[in-house]
Amino acid sequence: MKIWLLFFSVLAIVAVAESSGTWTQVGSDIDGEAAGDKSGYSVSMSSDGTRVAIGAPSNDAGGSNAGHVRVYEDINGTWTQLGADINGEAANDLLSEWSVSMSSDGTRVAIGAYGNDGAGSDAGHVRVYAESGGTWTQVGSDIDGEAAGDNSGWSVSMSSDGTRVAIGAIRNDGTSSDAGHVRVYSESGGTWTQVGADIDGEAAVDWFGHSVSMSSDGTRVAIGGRQNDGTGTSAGHVRVYSESGGTWTQVGADIDGEAAGDESGFVVSMSSDGTRVAIGAPLNDAGGSSAGHVRVYAESGGTWTQVGADIDGEAAGDLSGWFVSMSSDGTRVAIGAQGNDGSGSNAGQVRVYMESGGTWTQVGADIDGEAAGDTSGFSVSMSSDGTRVAIGAPHNGGTGDYAGHSCICTSIICSCKLPDGTLTALWTKDI
Numbered sequence: 001m002k003i004w005l006l007f008f009s010v011l012a013i014v015a016v017a018e019s020s021g022t023w024t025q026v027g028s029d030i031d032g033e034a035a036g037d038k039s040g041y042s043v044s045m046s047s048d049g050t051r052v053a054i055g056a057p058s059n060d061a062g063g064s065n066a067g068h069v070r071v072y073e074d075i076n077g078t079w080t081q082l083g084a085d086i087n088g089e090a091a092n093d094l095l096s097e098w099s100v101s102m103s104s105d106g107t108r109v110a111i112g113a114y115g116n117d118g119a120g121s122d123a124g125h126v127r128v129y130a131e132s133g134g135t136w137t138q139v140g141s142d143i144d145g146e147a148a149g150d151n152s153g154w155s156v157s158m159s160s161d162g163t164r165v166a167i168g169a170i171r172n173d174g175t176s177s178d179a180g181h182v183r184v185y186s187e188s189g190g191t192w193t194q195v196g197a198d199i200d201g202e203a204a205v206d207w208f209g210h211s212v213s214m215s216s217d218g219t220r221v222a223i224g225g226r227q228n229d230g231t232g233t234s235a236g237h238v239r240v241y242s243e244s245g246g247t248w249t250q251v252g253a254d255i256d257g258e259a260a261g262d263e264s265g266f267v268v269s270m271s272s273d274g275t276r277v278a279i280g281a282p283l284n285d286a287g288g289s290s291a292g293h294v295r296v297y298a299e300s301g302g303t304w305t306q307v308g309a310d311i312d313g314e315a316a317g318d319l320s321g322w323f324v325s326m327s328s329d330g331t332r333v334a335i336g337a338q339g340n341d342g343s344g345s346n347a348g349q350v351r352v353y354m355e356s357g358g359t360w361t362q363v364g365a366d367i368d369g370e371a372a373g374d375t376s377g378f379s380v381s382m383s384s385d386g387t388r389v390a391i392g393a394p395h396n397g398g399t400g401d402y403a404g405h406s407c408i409c410t411s412i413i414c415s416c417k418l419p420d421g422t423l424t425a426l427w428t429k430d431i
Contacts, residue, residue, distance in 0.1 A: 023352075023364045026388065027079040030072055032056055035400025039070075040392030044102040044109070045381040047160070047328070049388030050074045051082070051106030052381070055099075058402075063091030069100055069111050071131070083136045086129055088113055099126075101158040101165070104216070104384070107131045108139070108162030112153025120148025126156055126167050128187070140192045143185055145169050152183075157214040157221070160272070163187045164195070164218030168209025174200040180208035182223050184243070196248045199241055201225055208239075213270040213277070216328070219243045220251070220274030224265025232260025238268055238279050240299070252304045255297055257281055264295075269326040269333070272384070275299045276307070276330030280321030288316025294324055294335050296355070308360045311353055313337055320351075325382035325389065331355045332363070332386030336377025338393070344372030350380055350391050369393055 032039030033056065042055035050073060057067040066088030072079045092115050099112030107130060114124040123145035129136045145152025146169065155168035164186050172181040179201035185192040201208025202225065211224035220242050228237040235257035241248045255277070257264025264281035271277070275298060282292040291313030297304045311333070313320025320337035327333070332354050340349040347369035353360045367389075369376030379392035397403060 023367055027074055027077050029398065030054065030079050031399045032403035033059060033061075033068075033085075033399070034403055035397075036060075036402045038394045038402055040396075041379060041394040042098055042100045043379045043381045043390045043392045044100045045383055045388065045390045046102055046106030047104040047384040049383030049390075051102065052079075052390045053100045053102050053109045054392070055111070059085075059087070061085060062087035062089060065092050065115075066090060067113065069109065071102075071106070071109065071136070073106075083131055083134050086111065086136055089116060089118075098154055099156040099168075101156045103158055103162030104160040108158065109136075110156045110158045110162075110165045112156045112167065114151040114153045116142075116144075116153070118142055119144040119146070122149050122151055122171075123147060124150055124152035124154065124169060126153045126165065128158075128162070128165060128192075130162070140187060140190045143167060143192050146172060146174075146181075146198075155209055155212040157212045159214055159218030160216040164214065165192075166212045166214045166218075166221045166223075168212045168223070170207040170209050172198075172200075172209075174198055175202065176204040178205045178207060179203060180206055180210070180225065182209045182212055182221065184214075184218070184221060184248070186218070196243060196246045199223065199248050202228060202230075202237075211265060211267045211280075213268045215270055215274030216272040220270065221248075222268045222270045222274075222277045224268045224279070226263040226266045228254075228256075228265070230254055231256040231258070235260050235262050236264035236266065236281060238265045238277065240270075240274070240277060240304070242274070252299060252302045255279065255304050258284060258286075258293075258310075261285075266321065267323050269324045271326055271330030272328040276326065277304075278324045278326045278330075278333045280324045280335070282319040282321045284310075284312075284321070286310060287312035287314065287318070287320070290339070291316050291318050292320035292322065292337060294321045294333065296326075296330070296333060296360075298330070308355060308358045311335060311360055314340060314342070314349075317341070318349075323377065323380045325380045327382055327386030328384040332382065333360075334380045334382045334386075334389045334391075336380045336391065338375040338378045340366075340368070340377070342366055343368040343370060344374070347372055347374045348376030348378065348393050350377045350389065352382075352386070352389065354386070367391065
């Protein structure tokens with residue numbers, strides 16, 4: 001079983017805008033509420049980049065580690081909270097630990113709480129909220145996991161209009177132990193109804209559903225199984241499915257990781273029409289041990305073909321491809337490398353690439369974390385046109401140790417001020 005290195009305890013969320021290859025700050029810092037919140041663990045942006053949902057999985061307002069989500073709106077360059085906090089239901093829900101997804105217009109948000117116990121211990125659930133007049137109201141009932149231990153809500157992805165949601169449950173046992181599955185739900189009149197059957201993982205411990213990304217109309221879904229052994233132990237793979245008449249059918253063959261241990265499919269991001277998909281493999285070794293890489297594939301006639309060369313991490317230990325986000329047309333991709341040391345050990349970075357004629361070229365310079373331990377790039381979300389990107393670095397101490405804050409980049413370099421005190425050497429997670 002892999003151990004994930006999440007390094008230190010600093011969080012930042014960065015909102016930046018790109019113009020002519022230069023990344024500049026949008027608005028001011030967005031701070032976490034309290035010490036230990038880890039605000040920015042997940043981020044999701046509206047299509048035009050003027051709204052952003054920010055997850056803080058360790059916030060305690062609803063109970064210890066219940067978590068919460070806050071939504072902010074850019075009003076004339078100022079980030080202003082929209083409505084009240086959306087708090088987790090109960091202690092240890094880990095609301096928004098990995099998963100928050102926003103509709104195109106920013107008026108709906110789906111939030112996963114994989115530690116929720118509604119259908120059994122750690123069955124998990126997803127809640128969808130809609131905003132009207134500055135008030136967030138739950139849409140329909142909770143969408144609960146199938147059984148205890150499923151961790152449903154580990155990943156979520158929403159259609160453009162917010163009426164469909166794909167939900168990953170990485171430890172579901174439908175095919176075999178911890179194979180994982182994805183369920184897609186559609187909302188009509190306030191009721192969530194499953195669309196088609198479960199989309200099950202291939203084999204035991206695939207953790208299928210670790211990542212999920214949905215096309216704009218909700219009829220295609222890309223699903224990552226980071227522990228799949230198709231081309232070697234934990235090489236990982238991605239499968240894409242298309243829905244017609246309530247039936248989910250795989251589109252083309254599996255998109256397998258390059259080599260054993262790559263964990264390809266750790267994260268996926270799909271273009272609006274579902275014909276392109278960016279796949280992160282943060283443990284790939286092409287650029288050095290665990291430098292990571294991203295591959296982009298395009299589909300034509302049921303065949304997936306790689307677009308251009310691999311986009312490799314800068315150096316060993318970067319974990320590039322920990323998070324990726326793709327523009328609507330699939331020609332731009334933002335890549336998080338939370339372990340990058342450009343401005344200090346594990347400061348993290350984000351790089352944005354643009355594709356033309358099959359060649360990926362970096363847009364502007366690196367967007368680096370400000371200081372050691374920031375883990376900037378832990379989460380990333382891009383606007384539809386690829387000119388704005390929100391970046392989470394979930395271990396910053398702006399308003400208290402591990403509270404997290406949004407650090408705003410001017411030109412190229414982030415300027416997040418670290419709190420006084422000693423940084424923790426490592427934090428490890430094993431499931």
